[in-house]
Amino acid sequence: MLTEPSSKAGYIAIAGRPNVGKSTLLNALLDFRLSIISPRPQTTRRRIMGILNRPGLQIIFLDTPGIMDARYTFQKVMSRAIQSSVTDADFLLFLCEAKKGSAETKIAVQEELAILKKINPQNKPVILAINKIDLFARDQLLVLLKIYSDLYPFSALVPISALKKDGLNELMSELEKLLPLHPPFYDPDVLTEHPERFFVSEFIREQIFLYFREEVPYSTEVQVTDFVERGRGKDLIQAVIYVERDSQKGIIIGRQGAALKKIGLNARRVIEQFLNREIYLDLSVKVSRNWRKDEIKIKKFGY
Ligand code: GDP
Numbered sequence: 001m002l003t004e005p006s007s008k009a010g011y012i013a014i015a016g017r018p019n020v021g022k023s024t025l026l027n028a029l030l031d032f033r034l035s036i037i038s039p040r041p042q043t044t045r046r047r048i049m050g051i052l053n054r055p056g057l058q059i060i061f062l063d064t065p066g067i068m069d070a071r072y073t074f075q076k077v078m079s080r081a082i083q084s085s086v087t088d089a090d091f092l093l094f095l096c097e098a099k100k101g102s103a104e105t106k107i108a109v110q111e112e113l114a115i116l117k118k119i120n121p122q123n124k125p126v127i128l129a130i131n132k133i134d135l136f137a138r139d140q141l142l143v144l145l146k147i148y149s150d151l152y153p154f155s156a157l158v159p160i161s162a163l164k165k166d167g168l169n170e171l172m173s174e175l176e177k178l179l180p181l182h183p184p185f186y187d188p189d190v191l192t193e194h195p196e197r198f199f200v201s202e203f204i205r206e207q208i209f210l211y212f213r214e215e216v217p218y219s220t221e222v223q224v225t226d227f228v229e230r231g232r233g234k235d236l237i238q239a240v241i242y243v244e245r246d247s248q249k250g251i252i253i254g255r256q257g258a259a260l261k262k263i264g265l266n267a268r269r270v271i272e273q274f275l276n277r278e279i280y281l282d283l284s285v286k287v288s289r290n291w292r293k294d295e296i297k298i299k300k301f302g303y
């Protein structure tokens with residue numbers, strides 16, 4: 001692993017309402033350099049969207065699932081699963097989209113920023129990217145920039161078009177400015193070519209964290225055992241949820257399989273959104289007795 005002291009590396013949480021262009025931006029930034037996701041994060045397991053590697057620079061983008069959905073209550077917003085990305089991040093990249101500069105917009109922006117404040121109680125620096133500027137006239141953009149900068153102390157405001165790849169260099173240089181000096185967290189050379197499997201298992205794990213309390217989620221490991229891309233038909237993904245005890249297996253499956261069904265349904269939705277295609281998700285539950293205490297089992301899981 002490179003360790004030159006001049007290199008920068010850090011975690012950036014991407015937040016923003018659904019549909020503002022987070023995925024598009026990430027794809028545009030990562031380009032083909034998405035030197036992909038290690039299935040074995042050396043540190044805590046977290047929700048990684050992508051890793052950007054450039055000479056002397058490594059950015060790990062963290063997702064902040066659903067935080068901008070109005071249906072999320074404050075409790076849910078603050079829940080551990082959703083908050084962890086922000087907690088882990090060095091700073092936030094907040095994405096919004098260009099809209100007309102009306103009074104209505106101001107209220108919408110205020111609501112948007114109220115949620116931003118809630119998810120960022122530690123007041124980490126926030127860079128604002130105003131996306132989709134290809135759709136709007138310059139004067140509208142200026143009004144919007146003013147509204148945002150009046151309402152929140154952003155570290156920087158950058159107008160972009162993720163779709164047209166406009167303003168991305170400016171955005172990158174603002175991100176780079178805020179990144180701490182640090183050697184890369186992940187070795188750029190040993191990143192694997194199976195990011196989707198990793199994401200899929202993380203999305204399933206996330207559902208388990210959302211549904212169960214106490215030690216059940218922590219006793220859970222998810223392994224994707226099969227991932228069949230079927231061209232015209234839906235992809236088939238098979239995954240096994242491992243728990244440590246029989247009692248936990250019963251909990252995960254639930255009465256007449258209700259819990260497992262619900263986990264599967266929600267995980268499938270999230271995975272489909274991520275993969276941008278429909279899938280069959282086949283989940284099963286197995287006991288790997290006390291796997292967390294068993295080094296061989298842990299190794300087998302890929303840690
Ligand atoms: P996400 O839900 O925040 O991840 O948003 P997506 O990346 O899925 O984008 C939502 C929609 O906005 C898609 O139809 C994109 O093509 C579109 N979109 C994203 N960025 C831009 C942009 O810069 N300009 C325009 N016109 N459309 C964009």
Ligand code: MG
Nearest residue numbers: 019022023024
């Ligand atoms: Mg998206």
